Amino acid sequence: MSADPIDGVEEGPAWWDHEAGPVVRPYMVTGGRVRPVTVDFDLITYLVATATLAADTPSPEHQAILALTQEPRAVAEVASRVDLPLGVVRVLLCDLLSDGLIARYDPPPTDHLPNVETLQAVIHGLRAL
Amino acid sequence: MDSVRSDTAPVPQALKILVAGGFGAGKTTLVGAVSEIAPLRTEEVLTTAGVGTDDTTGVATKTTTTVAMDFGRITINPSLVLYLFGTPGQNRFWFLWDELATGALGAVVLADTRRLADSFAAIDYFEQRNTPFVIAVNCFDNDQRYTAEQVREALDVDGHVPVLLTDARDRMSVKNVLITLVEHVLTMVRSSVPA
Numbered sequence: 001m002s003a004d005p006i007d008g009v010e011e012g013p014a015w016w017d018h019e020a021g022p023v024v025r026p027y028m029v030t031g032g033r034v035r036p037v038t039v040d041f042d043l044i045t046y047l048v049a050t051a052t053l054a055a056d057t058p059s060p061e062h063q064a065i066l067a068l069t070q071e072p073r074a075v076a077e078v079a080s081r082v083d084l085p086l087g088v089v090r091v092l093l094c095d096l097l098s099d100g101l102i103a104r105y106d107p108p109p110t111d112h113l114p115n116v117e118t119l120q121a122v123i124h125g126l127r128a129l
Numbered sequence: 130m131d132s133v134r135s136d137t138a139p140v141p142q143a144l145k146i147l148v149a150g151g152f153g154a155g156k157t158t159l160v161g162a163v164s165e166i167a168p169l170r171t172e173e174v175l176t177t178a179g180v181g182t183d184d185t186t187g188v189a190t191k192t193t194t195t196v197a198m199d200f201g202r203i204t205i206n207p208s209l210v211l212y213l214f215g216t217p218g219q220n221r222f223w224f225l226w227d228e229l230a231t232g233a234l235g236a237v238v239l240a241d242t243r244r245l246a247d248s249f250a251a252i253d254y255f256e257q258r259n260t261p262f263v264i265a266v267n268c269f270d271n272d273q274r275y276t277a278e279q280v281r282e283a284l285d286v287d288g289h290v291p292v293l294l295t296d297a298r299d300r301m302s303v304k305n306v307l308i309t310l311v312e313h314v315l316t317m318v319r320s321s322v323p324a
């Protein structure tokens with residue numbers, strides 16, 4: 001892209017531009033497995049390890065996730081801290097889940113806005129910031 | 130398994146707010162102004178069929194690329210945590226928006242008056258999804274010549290959608306944007322007829 005992104009006039013014909021990262025290779029840590037973007041781990045699904053570091057976890061990446069989730073962490077946070085793309089992290093989380101090494105806590109059903117009490121608590125909390 | 134904990138740690142309820150806007154509109158700045166952690170970055174990998182290629186080999190061309198999202202966190206209280214996700218504004222990232230908007234409390238559309246049209250896609254998207262949103266007009270230094278009402282008219286948004294002038298670098302200003310959004314959501318929840 002030769003255009004100055006701040007001017008943002010010329011976006012070029014490619015749909016991957018300044019807001020997209022570099023083109024990357026398929027992922028080795030997942031053994032080449034990829035999952036569609038829309039999978040069941042929400043970005044704010046919480047994860048908690050149900051085991052301490054297990055010697056028999058499949059990979060250092062799995063280990064890293066187990067170490068991180070010794071305290072509750074959201075999926076987005078785990079991905080950011082292990083520095084792997086979300087899709088890769090979701091595959092690893094599926095492994096850990098099926099091995100019984102991790103527990104997931106999903107956000108409430110998505111078809112409802114939070115209740116009045118929750119919203120009031122958020123407003124109160126924001127005011128107190 | 131011997132090492133399984135019996136005391137499953139309770140987790141906080143997590144809520145998410147989207148911050149949508151064009152490139153350079155101030156999304157990351159806004160998130161950073163109120164987040165208790167330096168904005169973190171996650172990447173989503175996108176695989177798409179080749180674009181604009183003239184493929185005569187019969188081998189499907191695929192392009193893999195990544196889209197970055199910045200996010201921040203505000204702990205409201207021990208049982209309630211708010212996540213803010215800065216999302217790329219262009220509607221070619223709609224698949225990401227779908228994932229992000231699902232279950233979102235609401236959205237902040239960050240409008241840059243130098244490029245108002247950059248926010249059209251986000252506004253359309255949230256209107257169609259019925260995701261509550263507010264429009265925060267980011268006031269860059271030399272660009273104070275619009276009022277909120279002028280921007281509302283230019284963007285042609287419903288009268289009930291809050292439009293505020295803001296400074297994405299200023300914590301109080303951003304706090305005010307978020308409070309306005311959540312109050313807007315509260316109004317919508319209260320006025321909705323229970324099923």
Ligand SMILES: Nc1nc2c(ncn2[C@@H]2O[C@H](COP(=O)(O)OP(=O)(O)O)[C@@H](O)[C@H]2O)c(=O)[nH]1
Nearest residue numbers: 152153154155156157158268269270296297298
């Ligand atoms: N004057 C001014 N500059 C801002 C404001 N918000 C962001 N910026 C600057 O604009 C640039 C782009 O902001 P950034 O948050 O990275 O935009 P993003 O692409 O939407 O994440 C950065 O250099 C910011 O420091 C603002 O409210 N006023």
Ligand SMILES: [Mg+2]
Nearest residue numbers: 156157199215
């Ligand atoms: Mg940014």
